Amino acid sequence: MEIKRIFELLPHQQAHTPKSDILAYKVKGQWVKYSTDELIRKANSVSLGLLKIGIKRNDKVAIISPNRPEWNFVDFGIQQIGAVSVPMYPTITEEEYAYIFRDSGVKVVFVADEKLYAKASKVAAQIPEIQVIYTFDRIEGANFWTDLTDLAKDDDPALLEQHKAAIQPEDLLTLIYTSGTTGNPKGVMITHNNLVANIEGSMPAVPVTSTSIALSFLPLCHVYERMVHYLYMYVGVSVYYAESMDTIADNLKEIKPNIFVTVPRLLEKVYDKIVIKGYELTGIKRALFFWALELGLQYEVGTDKGWWYNFQLKLANKIIFNKWREALGGNVVAIVSGGAALQPRLARVFWAAQVKVIEGYGLTETSPVIAVNRVEPENARVGTVGTIINNVQVSFATDGEILVKGPSIMKGYYNKPELTAEAIDAEGWFHTGDIGELVEGRFLKITDRKKEMFKTSGGKYVAPQPIENSLKESVIIEQVMVVGEGQKFPAALVVPSVQGLKDWCEVKHIPFNSLAEVLKNEQVVSKFNKEVQKCNEHLAQYEQIKKIVVLPDAWGVDSGEMTPTLKLKRKFISNKYKKEIESIYENV
Template identity: 60%
Template structure:
């Protein structure tokens, strides 16, 4: 890979990185049961057709165009076509509320909308019904009575491609590239203004710092939403390296797609890694005899692993056996070629990092925000610390404020919040430092560690501050706990709402001859409650007394996006959960 390329706009990646390699599978997705691959020249031809078609529709520099879709090559084609005109993409989560759609369309002043399917078309139509500024809605799927996106590319027929050049030349690195509305857990979403320079700086910082070392022959599987800057910047990194991007059919087909594509890299969030781990452990419980003993022997061995330490001859010998007998199956399940897995968006449990590294599957944890394009720090495969979010990118500066807040400065920091100068001034101070709202520290002088969200830390009635995220990750170390939220603002002690890992709980109940008829029934069983109390007490052994979770209530249903308890990036909506389960929370303090 050529390192010193003069890339100043994101669409330069097409001509300086993608085209010279001339790969046959720059992007790919499943169509009618087969993988449809798009080669370099075809990708560029389609992108140019999108640009020319949009020109014919009257799109001008700085016009806003919304994209609401699952991950698919059309997403990239339209987004890159928008870029080449100096227009601005407004990607939106398919799962947000009608109120948020209406607010974003109006706030951004969206001119055209591209959606993937019938349900999103209906949502977009309803949300734009009263907005005269929206001139048209186009679909990626063929839908009767709807305008197909090919109607835009058809407008390019007979047009001279040379007419695009002045528009492309007019795009500057500091021009607005995209408006990304943060999902947020409270209030109206804010439009984060990111420029070409912001994102290219992030891509180059990851490469310069050797945070993601990939080859042009590698393949990536993409399934996190492209509307989030985390996955989108990753795809730009793949284009920079020449890595092929294959889009998973859906979140439900990831396991099958991994085996088909055999990727070398993918990005994920801790919640999905937790699910993978829980499924693996559930299968382990189904084993019997020697196989079951071997499985849990390997698991316990992996939980002690430190990827950067010499664990000694005896441990290393055992690990080699465990990898051959047990962990090789984990690698096969991920396709057998994984070089690294990037984890971000939330804190990763240290035990998960240890166990996957022990299995020969390096999990590189990173940290960032939409406002920082997004990466601030990321792990390096040769210099990794469990429990940390890696080293700061070489073109980013970080300092820890007196109150522990992480402050960031650098070329990847957003321009500001769209139409919200006051909100911008609240997070970017007069010296240009962006205030992340996260509390952290440096370990060994170089590894950044996040301890909690500044706004999520609460104070007990005894005046002690409690960081809930750390305790929640500690609680989830129990094989019986899938989700946890720690509460206790203004109370004598912290408590927690816990969602059991019901497969593991069923296994435990079978082993202890406890009847299991339903989730609702089992969480009231005295022996089950006794078991959870004992597990929590054990997990709190090494936690400061004032931070220890003293009481818990079990919840029969997972927190979810659909239920309103999780954001689209699978973070807890604490206020929503507090409101929804107020009675259960109050019961722990009676």
């Protein structure tokens, strides 16, 4: 690669692929576009403003905001003077803000809106090291972000060159605090070189060019979306920010992107909505829909299933799956999925519909990508996370834990040398905490999280994630957590899909006045048990789910059951539903 430090992406793009819409964001219903030149000017003005208020090399600056262009202006502005960004999820608690502010030693905070300003101000009032908070929206009584840039509006951007020149590839670029499924979050130290190396290693797998358009909605404060963002900038891809999670469907149709990055939870929701629409059809239309769906579920990437299957699939694509592609804007070349395990059926059916979902794998500590599937069928396998990227090495511990080595491995955990030594051994191998294996000698398959596996009282280890994914294939099941640590058998907490259950009840002529009421219906109880039995058919005896508790309330980020990256907070859920779990194992 031609760049060594991330901020060099800006002049690189200006020289090779200058764009009029490198970033775009909707304001009052209209897309506001920013050119490469504007992005550079605004980043420079932030750098000069930060210098004016005394921010120096290695000082920490927090960014708390959903995705929007100002996030990038500030990110690059911080980098160019050798300061360190501390991006934070808007959704985390005040206690977590306070912990991260103190642990990292933040001096300046940028927030998006009035709600976040109120939250951050309350916390910052107790931390004298925080000098000032700037906002991206104009808020009465608050410092607007251009108040900072106005301080240095007459300064020459050439003043920045000496600051840039002093920054080395191994210097700290950002502190990314893990979302913390247990205990306090850890500050992962990521350098310029870590991210540059990961861009270089990941680029062959991401099918984009300088004419591509990307839709962005996963949080930029997470290293996954952020690294891909930098990759887009290197290539010259135009990035359009979705207005919110609720408007993704409309934004897809509007901007017709070629690519977007997502997590399995969102793909599951898209798929479930499609299936629910199928149930609403009648007669021949309904029959055709489910015929096409069944064909899609049989699809195998890279396998020729014969002329008759191919002929049927071609027909299904013409009359059914074409509508799926239109719903995604009609131009999607690939959807990149990461952050958690993708249900194999989703990959199969989307590939069958000519929408290539390429699943990858990585961690914050690995900047993040370790392996990824490709869009070429010969370089993709459903149920795996693809091939190892070029500049990363993978090995396996005796218990199957995946070990990783390479230039994208973090510098360590901030202020936590003991935890760093636990994670990175003396030979430089990072211990991922995931159990895996190689399929066909080159495709990495994750079998479970080491910390999530539990042992039954019979001494058998159970990997919950594959069982949960299997159960979620049911149209009436939305969320699942398998339990059973130290017990005679595994069981599960199940959250129903309200819409899926409504549609099933309608077909069965079962009144649906309320979820709480319908969950007591004998036919509904029997249906849930049948779905569990269907899953159990593919499990070893000791893995089979013997009992379930169906819960009426969905799990979410705000209510505490899920991390901002939509992973289950198993400890939180176990504590919240302690009585329900205990009731499962009474009298057994």
